[in-house]
Amino acid sequence: MGAGEFDLIARIRARVATRADVVLGIGDDAALLAPPPGRQLVVTADTLNDGVHFPRGTSPVDIGWKALAVNLSDLASMGAEPAWCTLSLSLPQSDPAWIEGFLDGFLDLAGQHDIALVGGDTTRGPLSIAVTAMGLVEPGRALRRDGARVGDEVWVTGTLGDAAGGLALLDREPVPALRARLDRPTPRVAAGRALAGIATACVDVSDGLLADLGHVCARSHVAARIDVDALPASAALMEVIGEADRIALQASGGDDYELCFTAPADAGADIGAVSAQLGLRITRIGRIVAGEGVHPVDAKSQPWSSPRRGYDHFAEQ
Amino acid sequence: MGAGEFDLIARIRARVATRADVVLGIGDDAALLAPPPGRQLVVTADTLNDGVHFPRGTSPVDIGWKALAVNLSDLASMGAEPAWCTLSLSLPQSDPAWIEGFLDGFLDLAGQHDIALVGGDTTRGPLSIAVTAMGLVEPGRALRRDGARVGDEVWVTGTLGDAAGGLALLDREPVPALRARLDRPTPRVAAGRALAGIATACVDVSDGLLADLGHVCARSHVAARIDVDALPASAALMEVIGEADRIALQASGGDDYELCFTAPADAGADIGAVSAQLGLRITRIGRIVAGEGVHPVDAKSQPWSSPRRGYDHFAEQ
Numbered sequence: 001m002g003a004g005e006f007d008l009i010a011r012i013r014a015r016v017a018t019r020a021d022v023v024l025g026i027g028d029d030a031a032l033l034a035p036p037p038g039r040q041l042v043v044t045a046d047t048l049n050d051g052v053h054f055p056r057g058t059s060p061v062d063i064g065w066k067a068l069a070v071n072l073s074d075l076a077s078m079g080a081e082p083a084w085c086t087l088s089l090s091l092p093q094s095d096p097a098w099i100e101g102f103l104d105g106f107l108d109l110a111g112q113h114d115i116a117l118v119g120g121d122t123t124r125g126p127l128s129i130a131v132t133a134m135g136l137v138e139p140g141r142a143l144r145r146d147g148a149r150v151g152d153e154v155w156v157t158g159t160l161g162d163a164a165g166g167l168a169l170l171d172r173e174p175v176p177a178l179r180a181r182l183d184r185p186t187p188r189v190a191a192g193r194a195l196a197g198i199a200t201a202c203v204d205v206s207d208g209l210l211a212d213l214g215h216v217c218a219r220s221h222v223a224a225r226i227d228v229d230a231l232p233a234s235a236a237l238m239e240v241i242g243e244a245d246r247i248a249l250q251a252s253g254g255d256d257y258e259l260c261f262t263a264p265a266d267a268g269a270d271i272g273a274v275s276a277q278l279g280l281r282i283t284r285i286g287r288i289v290a291g292e293g294v295h296p297v298d299a300k301s302q303p304w305s306s307p308r309r310g311y312d313h314f315a316e317q
Numbered sequence: 318m319g320a321g322e323f324d325l326i327a328r329i330r331a332r333v334a335t336r337a338d339v340v341l342g343i344g345d346d347a348a349l350l351a352p353p354p355g356r357q358l359v360v361t362a363d364t365l366n367d368g369v370h371f372p373r374g375t376s377p378v379d380i381g382w383k384a385l386a387v388n389l390s391d392l393a394s395m396g397a398e399p400a401w402c403t404l405s406l407s408l409p410q411s412d413p414a415w416i417e418g419f420l421d422g423f424l425d426l427a428g429q430h431d432i433a434l435v436g437g438d439t440t441r442g443p444l445s446i447a448v449t450a451m452g453l454v455e456p457g458r459a460l461r462r463d464g465a466r467v468g469d470e471v472w473v474t475g476t477l478g479d480a481a482g483g484l485a486l487l488d489r490e491p492v493p494a495l496r497a498r499l500d501r502p503t504p505r506v507a508a509g510r511a512l513a514g515i516a517t518a519c520v521d522v523s524d525g526l527l528a529d530l531g532h533v534c535a536r537s538h539v540a541a542r543i544d545v546d547a548l549p550a551s552a553a554l555m556e557v558i559g560e561a562d563r564i565a566l567q568a569s570g571g572d573d574y575e576l577c578f579t580a581p582a583d584a585g586a587d588i589g590a591v592s593a594q595l596g597l598r599i600t601r602i603g604r605i606v607a608g609e610g611v612h613p614v615d616a617k618s619q620p621w622s623s624p625r626r627g628y629d630h631f632a633e634q
Contacts, residue, residue, distance in 0.1 A: 023357060023459075024459070024461060027462070027536065028395070028461055028462050028463075028536070029361060029391040029394040029395055029462070029519075029520060029521060030359045030360055030361035030391045030392060030394075030395045030397070030452075031359070032357055032358075032359055032395070032454070032459050032461075033357060033358040033359075033360060034357055034358075034456070035352050035357075035358050037354055037355075038354075040340060040349055040350060040351055040352075041349075041350040041351075041352050041358070042347045042348070042349055042350075043348045043350060043401065043403060043435060043436055043451070044346060044347035044348070044403075044436055045403035045404070045405050045436055045437045045438060045447075045449060046405070046438050047405040047407060047438055047440050047447065049440050049441070049443075050442075052440060052441055052442055053440070074346040074347045075347060077346040077347075078345070078346055078347045078349070080347070084360065086360060086361075086362035086449050087362070088362050088363070088364040088447040088449075090364060090366055090445060118360060119360055119361055119362055120362045121362060121363050121364055123364050123369060123370070125366035125367075125369055125443065126366075126442065126443040126445070128407060128442060128443070128445055128447075130362075130364065130405040130445075132362060132403050132405075132449035134360070135347075137349070139351070142340075142341070142349050144341060144345055144349075145344075145345050145346070146345075202346075203346060204346060219344065219345070
């Protein structure tokens with residue numbers, strides 16, 4: 001115990017992998033990187049706070065994983081290839097075992113996506129993890145929120161509502177498969193890369209499908225009509241939660257980190273090919289129409305409304 | 318009160334300036350940037366926590382300024398030109414007046430250095446500000462910590478000990494000129510740019526001169542001999558603090574954000590020209606010698622020792 005800030009940084013530095021384009025990594029005033037010519041830089045920053053973005057008592061391994069995963073998910077939703085990241089870690093006290101666990105999770109995921117941790121800082125304070133992730137994309141191929149067009153179809157990767165189900169059942173009836181979706185989300189990096197050039201707009205589902213798709217509609221000046229009965233559900237979720245509650249979780253629960261995207265109506269075959277190639281379920285859930293807002297309907301085309309529409313960290317409770 | 322997270326982001330977005338190389342700024346899953354060809358990317362991340370990196374009760378304007386200044390200082394110490402930054406802002410509650418004040422300070426300094434705020438997030442939690450700053454430098458011209466050579470001279474910009482003096486006198490005898498150095502440090506960006514190509518190594522003085530120069534010596538496998546009587550002091554500091562205490566603050570006090578750099582012995586005229594051009598005092602304070610560590614000596618060449626050697630956020634108190 002009692003390792004100082006410089007020991008902590010040395011501990012992190014000893015464990016990180018590097019890349020050929022990292023000229024100078026952790027250990028100077030700043031990192032020095034050599035971006036490849038002809039690529040655009042994609043930059044995102046997301047923070048996790050104790051008890052807000054993960055339940056108190058979450059293991060350090062899972063916290064490390066999730067802190068990077070939520071940022072990789074933003075790169076994925078832009079169609080970018082991960083390259084480098086920084087980590088600002090605020091800890092109440094220096095705890096080597098906690099740090100090693102955190103790095104186990106963070107660096108495991110970093111290694112899977114060849115993203116190099118190149119800098120950051122450690123400070124004393126309430127537990128908080130701020131990551132900035134940088135990626136690369138070919139000019140013109142980035143997936144933005146403002147490209148959806150009337151007539152496009154709306155799709156989503158994977159299954160929805162698992163993370164919110166895991167959270168809802170946390171204290172009552174823990175379901176490992178759902179808890180794993182909450183604690184160790186899978187950023188859809190390969191899907192994002194494959195969809196660049198096919199999708200017209202994309203967002204990751206962090207605050208809830210209806211809320212996140214709402215951002216796409218607002219930026220694209222269109223509306224979306226979503227068939228809530230078509231939303232993909234996992235077997236684990238269907239097993240433990242009744243249909244009405246399940247659909248609410250799928251439509252409005254956060255933290256799934258799936259990609260919701262729009263594509264021209266004739267792109268179905270290309271999307272099917274991506275799905276087959278990645279072994280990843282991709283489901284058509286609705287259509288872009290003229291107007292504004294997201295309009296969920298049930299199988300009988302009747303309007304459907306959720307008791308909860310996404311997660312706003314500053315909403316009045 | 319009660320503005321939501323999306324209102325907060327809209328409030329920030331409405332106020333930020335942009336640059337021609339920002340393809341897509343705040344408002345998507347990530348920012349999209351077009352780095353100029355043939356430049357290297359310099360990346361740094363530094364966090365400020367309430368009561369740790371600034372005194373509780375510091376004004377939001379000053380907090381906003383300092384959060385960016387400490388990151389610009391890292392770019393300066395690398396000889397980089399500021400380009401883009403992200404901001405992760407954790408707040409106990411949404412307070413529009415606080416946010417506007419914070420943005421006044423942050424964006425005032427951002428505008429002075431043409432650095433564009435391109436992304437980030439706002440979360441609910443204890444007050445904490447994590448910034449990642451990105452800059453650009455010509456390949457081969459970055460100022461690193463590992464370039465000091467035996468025979469080089471050691472120099473420092475500006476004056477030392479003011480911020481630590483301001484902190485020491487905070488509750489007893491506030492001195493506005495010193496408090497301003499603590500709250501609104503001046504990142505030496507123009508000096509860093511001008512010294513790229515002249516200096517052999519550089520670090521910014523954030524933890525204290527002896528501690529920070531120690532990092533240069535360790536990375537460069539050399540030692541430094543520092544004349545503590547040559548350390549530059551402001552008139553304000555000399556007026557209120559006796560000589561022995563003053564020298565201790567200059568040698569070991571943090572938060573000055575001056576640049577300490579090494580340069581060949583024949584670079585004095587070039588450094589003088591930079592000083593004259595920028596209207597910035599630059600003082601020769603010692604020499605690089607063989608060995609390891611930083612060795613402060615007084616005017617009689619006797620070893621000098623400070624009661625306090627830099628600031629370590631995790632040191633046992």
